[in-house]
Amino acid sequence: MSHITRRRALGVAAGAAGAAAGLALAGSAVADAPRAAAPAAGPAPAPFDEVYQGRRIQGGPAHGGGHHGGHHGGGYSVTIDGEELHVMQNADGTWISVINHYEPVATPKSLARAAVRELQGAPLVPLTLG
Amino acid sequence: MTVRKNQASLTADEKRRFVNALLELKRSGRYDTFVTTHNAFIMSDTDNGDRVGHRSPSFLPWHRRFLIEFEQALQSVDPTVNLPYWDWTADRTSRSSLWARDFLGGTGRARDGQVLDGAFARSGNRWTINVRVDSRDYLRRDLGAGGRQLPTRAEVDSVLAMETYDTAPWNSSSDGFRNHLEGWRGVNLHNRVHVWVGGQMGTGVSPNDPVFWLHHAFIDKLWADWQARHPKSSYLPAAGTANVVDLGDTMRPWNDVTPADMLDHTRHYTFDTAA
Numbered sequence: 001m002s003h004i005t006r007r008r009a010l011g012v013a014a015g016a017a018g019a020a021a022g023l024a025l026a027g028s029a030v031a032d033a034p035r036a037a038a039p040a041a042g043p044a045p046a047p048f049d050e051v052y053q054g055r056r057i058q059g060g061p062a063h064g065g066g067h068h069g070g071h072h073g074g075g076y077s078v079t080i081d082g083e084e085l086h087v088m089q090n091a092d093g094t095w096i097s098v099i100n101h102y103e104p105v106a107t108p109k110s111l112a113r114a115a116v117r118e119l120q121g122a123p124l125v126p127l128t129l130g
Numbered sequence: 131m132t133v134r135k136n137q138a139s140l141t142a143d144e145k146r147r148f149v150n151a152l153l154e155l156k157r158s159g160r161y162d163t164f165v166t167t168h169n170a171f172i173m174s175d176t177d178n179g180d181r182v183g184h185r186s187p188s189f190l191p192w193h194r195r196f197l198i199e200f201e202q203a204l205q206s207v208d209p210t211v212n213l214p215y216w217d218w219t220a221d222r223t224s225r226s227s228l229w230a231r232d233f234l235g236g237t238g239r240a241r242d243g244q245v246l247d248g249a250f251a252r253s254g255n256r257w258t259i260n261v262r263v264d265s266r267d268y269l270r271r272d273l274g275a276g277g278r279q280l281p282t283r284a285e286v287d288s289v290l291a292m293e294t295y296d297t298a299p300w301n302s303s304s305d306g307f308r309n310h311l312e313g314w315r316g317v318n319l320h321n322r323v324h325v326w327v328g329g330q331m332g333t334g335v336s337p338n339d340p341v342f343w344l345h346h347a348f349i350d351k352l353w354a355d356w357q358a359r360h361p362k363s364s365y366l367p368a369a370g371t372a373n374v375v376d377l378g379d380t381m382r383p384w385n386d387v388t389p390a391d392m393l394d395h396t397r398h399y400t401f402d403t404a405a
Contacts, residue, residue, distance in 0.1 A: 091303040102321040
């Protein structure tokens with residue numbers, strides 16, 4: 001069983017997707033500036049750092065450096081026990097994650113808490129392929 | 131010719147063949163490639179960037195092409211197998227035969243959501259969740275958790291009544307049929323069903339649960355039903371739209387198929403009803 005990063009998985013699976021998507025993802029990994037994908041509405045959500053149901057959840061501006069590849073939180077990053085939760089902001093300002101993809105919530109903190117409840121103690125892992 | 135049937139009308143033999151074909155695709159590794167592709171699009175489709183599989187007009191033709199490819203994979207194992215559809219307006223409880231031991235198995239246990247019965251239970255060792263975002267390698271469900279309800283027929287009809295296929299800005303904030311069917315706005319049809327099933331179905335790796343295919347086969351049928359009700363309404367946008375798949379643009383990851391190619395499902399299959 002191989003473990004690869006989400007960004008690499010994207011590159012492999014959507015490889016046929018073409019260079020444009022790959023470049024966009026690479027760009028997101030190195031740029032701190034808000035991406036074009038960031039919705040225009042509203043101020044950036046407040047950072048948070050708390051322990052929720054025994055899990056440490058943190059959120060705040062994403063840092064460059066490559067290990068946060070593939071996020072679409074408009075420059076906002078969320079982690080659970082230090083592992084990145086892939087998050088995305090919708091056009092109406094609500095948020096979803098790869099764990100709660102089909103049920104938007106109002107803030108990244110609500111999103112992190114929803115993921116903790118759904119995980120029932122299980123750790124997040126980089127996308128794992130059999 | 132492929133005829134897609136309502137899952138509630140499948141014979142015991144048809145259910146057995148469908149389940150066995152799924153297990154064979156899983157065993158060979160082909161099944162997991164579909165899960166990987168789906169999650170890649172889930173994570174890369176954005177409201178203000180490039181979007182193909184979700185939150186965009188091509189949600190419907192993209193999934194139609196995705197399902198055709200999957201159905202062909204099933205048929206390469208057993209040529210008699212077709213994709214059934216789940217009409218969740220009719221079979222709307224966890225007591226439906228859909229969730230019986232001889233078909234998809236039932237809801238998960240409270241402690242960890244693990245599905246314990248049927249062919250896809252972890253104990254059978256034939257349905258390991260390999261493409262995953264957390265450490266759990268077993269199929270999970272939480273059918274109807276929190277008292278959630280599946281969409282009703284009246285809600286479906288209210289969405290089918292919408293005349294316009296899709297509208298600018300062609301994303302999760304759009305008005306129109308596509309976005310109300312996808313569920314980012316209004317009564318919420320497609321998204322709500324993912325959440326109702328719970329477990330992997332609520333995540334980006336939702337095709338890990340075989341019910342994904344039966345759910346999307348019904349979403350696909352609703353698109354065909356809408357076309358029949360609105361013969362003068364066309365796929366939109368027509369051309370020249372940034373970040374969005376226009377009628378004649380090719381769709382990733384195939385790059386050889388356009389929404390226009392996908393408008394007539396009868397070239398590929400029919401349904402067991404008159405739509």
